[in-house]
Amino acid sequence: xxxxxxxxxxxxxxxxxxxxxxxxxxxxxxxxxxxxxxxxxxxxxxxxxxxxxxxxxxxxxxxxxxxxxxxxxxxxxxxxxxxxxxxxxxxxxxxxxxxxxxxxxxxxxxxxxxxxxxxxxxxxxxxxxxxxxxxxxxxxxxxxxxxxxxxxxxxxxxxxxxxxxxxxxxxxxxxxxxxxxxxxxxxxxxxxxxxxxxxxxx
Numbered sequence: 001x002x003x004x005x006x007x008x009x010x011x012x013x014x015x016x017x018x019x020x021x022x023x024x025x026x027x028x029x030x031x032x033x034x035x036x037x038x039x040x041x042x043x044x045x046x047x048x049x050x051x052x053x054x055x056x057x058x059x060x061x062x063x064x065x066x067x068x069x070x071x072x073x074x075x076x077x078x079x080x081x082x083x084x085x086x087x088x089x090x091x092x093x094x095x096x097x098x099x100x101x102x103x104x105x106x107x108x109x110x111x112x113x114x115x116x117x118x119x120x121x122x123x124x125x126x127x128x129x130x131x132x133x134x135x136x137x138x139x140x141x142x143x144x145x146x147x148x149x150x151x152x153x154x155x156x157x158x159x160x161x162x163x164x165x166x167x168x169x170x171x172x173x174x175x176x177x178x179x180x181x182x183x184x185x186x187x188x189x190x191x192x193x194x195x196x197x198x199x200x201x202x
Contacts, residue, residue: 004068004109006117007060008125011051014058018047020067021058028104032148033141035178050101053078055129059121061105061114069105071118073098073125076135082172083137086191090169092133098126098196100136119162127196134196136164137172137189147179164192 014021022043029036050056053074061069076084076097087094103118126134138155141148170191175184 003063004112004114005062006114006121007062008121009058009060011054011056014047014051014056014060017058017060017067017070018044018051021047021070024067024070024104024106025102028106029102030179032145032152033139034176035147037177037179037181047072049078049080050074057122057125059118061109061118063109068109069103069114069118071103071122072101073122073134074101075099075131082174086170086172090167096132098122098129098131098134100134102136115158116162123194123196132195132197133193135170135191135193137170137191140171140188140190159192162194164194166190167193 009017019040022040025043025047026036026038026040029038050058050072056074056078057072059071059073060067076087076094076099079099079101083099084094087097100119100122103115105114105118123134170193172189172191173186174189175186177184
């Protein structure tokens with residue numbers, strides 16, 4: 001862990017890292033539960049939305065200047081429309097929500113506290129900019145999914161320990177192609193929410 005540097009950057013300042021971040025997303029999200037068969041071109045388009053947001057945040061984890069992990073966030077109103085619709089229908093107001101795009105980290109560096117740093121910095125940033133809520137969404141897979149590894153450990157206990165809870169009314173559908181499939185299929189994405197106004201600085 002001593003060689004890992006955590007570096008927050010915002011907006012277009014992340015441009016030098018976008019190709020590495022696109023590759024990292026593809027690599028990490030190939031694993032269950034996402035099973036994502038991604039492409040560099042799509043990833044760059046997706047990440048460009050974050051880079052264009054004036055209040056976006058990229059928390060980079062670097063080892064000797066090599067990207068080994070990253071977490072992203074931006075105002076929900078700057079995110080893809082699919083992620084805004086559930087909030088427009090069920091609340092809270094999307095303008096009060098700072099949305100966490102992803103946390104990706106190479107397996108060799110997990111369990112060393114990097115994930116907590118990803119959340120710490122994004123939540124701090126959200127409060128500093130006056131947002132009331134932080135939120136992210138996670139894919140919903142059946143427990144008996146044929147590609148679920150025997151040793152799979154859900155991140156739900158980690159998220160709950162961080163103060164997040166799933167909001168049953170806040171779900172969306174998002175398409176991608178699973179590994180081994182020929183076509184895209186829509187997946188259910190469940191939103192998890194935290195009221196950061198209730199958090200006191202340590």
